[in-house]
Amino acid sequence: MPGSVQYVAAAALQRNDEYDISRTVQAVPFWQRLKFATIAFLIRIVMPPLMFLKTTSTALFNPKLAASNRPFIIKSYPTKKSLPIRIFLPRSYDVNSGIKLPVLLTIHGGGFLLGSPVDDDPWNAAFASRHNFLVVALNYSKGPVSRFPCAVYDIEALVGCVLSDPSLLPFMDISRVGMAGWSAGGGLCLSAAQLDSVRARVHALVPIYPVADWVSSNELKARTRRYKPELGGHRAGPRDYLMGMVPLFSWAYVTAGQRLDDPLLSPYFVPRERLPGNVFIVGCEMDMLAGEAWRMACKLADRPVPEVTEAVGCQEVVAGKGELILEGDERFSFEDRVDSGRYRWLLVPDTVHGFDHEIDVMVKDPECMADARIKADKLISIVGEWLSEVLNKISK
Template identity: 30%
Template sequence: MNVLSTLKAKLLRAFAKRMKAKFTYDAAQYPLRLFEEKLIPTEWGPARALFYWPHTPSSEPLPVYLNLHGGGFVAGVPEHDDSYCRRLAHNLGCLVVNLDYVLAPEYPFPAGLRQSFAVLEWLAEQATTLGIDPQRIAVGGHSAGGNLATGVANLAREHQRLRVVHQVIDYPALDLAEDPELKLSTCDKPLLGPGLMRFFNRCYLSDPAHARDPLASPLLATVEQLQGMPPTTLITAEHDILRAEGQAYAQKLRQAGVVVNEKMFTDCDHMFTHLGPDATAQEAWQLIEDSLREAFARAGCAMRGTSVKPLPEHVHHADQQAP
């Protein structure tokens, strides 16, 4: 990565830090027991993570949701997802860990992915101290964070000390090998264009051949390689240039026997959960919340040997519902 591209990445990062989501929640609406920042030791340096601790009357270990922000692997900060993390922690009674993973081009693939997975393993190792349940973990992310989230879920399969029970993939980038010029939008000026996408890929992939690695481009994984992935909530937006690869990944997961809760939001573009329209953003966040609630409940009942009632029909917003 040349000096000019590195400078451009830093300028984009500075701009992204000043950005504010248009659709947010009042923090007072979702009070927490504790909000704190922790530095988690990893091979790539200390990982800054925001911890959202809910008020809960139970002394049982808490389920955990690991959130990975968007930003093309180059920019973005966990604070962009702050109000949503507060909502999820409060409403679900789970610990939300909002991670500030390392960014490209300083840390190209697979550093951000491997660091995110290392944080997941650290959480499992510290489960007793933290009071969390390592067998009830969900991961999720937006855009590039969606790519990382499904990569983390892939790495966590058959892990001895932890279990990912659900993954949330929100308008994800899943095929870095395809020429961005071939990724078309249904509107004239999509938020995420081919030029910006190409820049993100150059920063993230120090070797262009890495684009063919299924951990960089999850859509390129074979059906066999996706078997055993956790149940999935996958969100796409009608006008987003990433819509087609998100829908194709949902289909491939189904072929691998994975339960997929999929929803394409009409008349929306990339980042609509943060930028609006407000009513649609609210619907998407409700879908995420409902999916996680059911996943945590199912995992808890499975451990106790009991059954869980399915969610009422009206809260299933997806095209395919979990049985």
Template identity: 30%
Template sequence: MPGFLQSLHSLRLKCEAYIVRKYANRAQKGGYTPELPTQRQLIEIPSRDIDRNIRIWVYPHLDWDRSPRRPVMVNWHGSGFIVGGFGLDHVWCTEVTQELGMWVIDADYRKAPENPFPAAVHDAEDVLRWVATRPDLFDLRYVAVSGFGSGATLALVAASTLRRADLGLNIRVPVAFYPITNFEVDPAQKRPLQRERHVPLSVSIIRFFNKCYVPNRDDRLDPRVSPGLGDLESFPDHVVIITAEYDIFAPEGIALAESLRNGHRTVISHMVRGANHGFDKDRRTNDFERQRAHAYFVARDHLDNALWAVSLGPPQLALAGAPVDAERLRNLLTSGYREDPNRNRTPTPTVGL
């Protein structure tokens, strides 16, 4: 495409993305306010680019002040790789840290069309590399990843392709809520498991999202884009995939789960009945709270089993007491940072832990 036409095409995508983001922001209004008491702290960590940082919410476990070193889970929000959503997963993150006694990192990532693939994957990798620089806080032998929608795709990529890189940590289990695992198939060819009551995601909208995130169609075969097309041997022994009955992406999530199970992985594939893509964030539905509570319980239970089954057992949780010393927690998180020697360079894939 000639340079002038390419510029016009890029401008059009950015204008359309702006409109989509405005609509999404209105739909998500109020969803960023934590529903549960939380001690989370917002900090910025270095990316591979010298002049750019990545925002993360850090959810400390209840005993962080006396016994900081615990397993950690890194989470990525849903966005279609275009819209915002950073901070929307506060209920899931809070429940995990309080119920399982572990750290949770809720991480942001760059969005398309301004930053197409592989920007989001690079940000996900950079967050994991930052985690690896803090063995004083995080038990790097027991790391989990999770995500929702596009964030679930990143979690599966982290637990497969990125897991084979020399990250300096051991990803034991991904928890993927309604992931997109195959970008190569056109959205018009995707069908939900239950069609009668399906509320369809617009094919044109999904195509637009795909065009923004992966403009080069050849890249859609890359396992960093479509984790369902990657090497199944890259995944850890435990995998949790939560799908929704009316979601057009459910069949590909279930197909990946079956393939992994046939590859002798311990796979939990749970479908939420009567639910659509993004069901846990859609407050307009009557079953919103019930569906969310059920899905989170199933995922949390199996996350618990996968992590503690290979460790010395869950720690004794401290009872919630006095309010957290926010300044002390922030100092703990931001001090003692060791510069990652891999910063600002592309790592060479090797077999991980």
């Protein structure tokens, strides 16, 4: 594996097969499929008890934290009984007040194979209370049992169920609805919003480090993120930690023969008019998905789109601990109005994929996570302020 500086510089050496929009998914050799299937099976066996133990231990040893993150209600709909959703109300909200709240629908990550809505409980609970939103954590079926485009249509179905739910209508202002997602969930946010039934009801999107372009090879993506050895610890590594997982995730989600430039799979290729008119894309500077997020933000904002070989952000460490760059450097932040829409980009500096979630076990770097938690808290405020402003203007 090349060193960090050379790795980024090598982005100029793009091979022809690394970005071919006519490319389709190639079949995985039998022994590789067997390996992936075994891993996926073990994950399905091991993860539920681990999640139960984690939730139980939090409730036992930190009951105040567990209570603050607990959803108002967990429910399922008859058409999607296996996909329970989690609904959060602001802690100060009086259910008898008659006040209707703006709605944020969120979609968890996990590479289309892992994860559940529970993963986002701390973020959803904090967002609901800080910004006075009703937050609904959506769910979707996972690969390899349910492959693309099943998850996209699961989200569509649940959006319809939630926004028509008689038990929730007294609390919801359905003229003010946004949708957000992380990683795979960010991609699903952009994919599901292309469907007529969703686009008609969801008015703003916040994809956070989304999967947006499957055409780029993983090697090309990894070369165009930033590597900063001067940061030390986990962030000094010369290899993106997702690289060991993406082959499994790709196999689990996309079948052989699938066109990779299908906009439902790769939202980067969707025409702007097929999405809601307000999109705020968030990327992480030290994330192999940052380049595609950046290019999509530029494309939506009608800016020149960077080459697929261009590295995102900058090589220098330009922000202090917990700091974001909100003005003065459009590599990190911009917002443009195009037609009647608003398109915003925010690149979180010196952070890795999943920085706003509990990735301590994978990262094993207290300094990295301390920096990440401050930035994650700031991001909740920035996203909430932007969504509130956008949705309030739409509803008037």
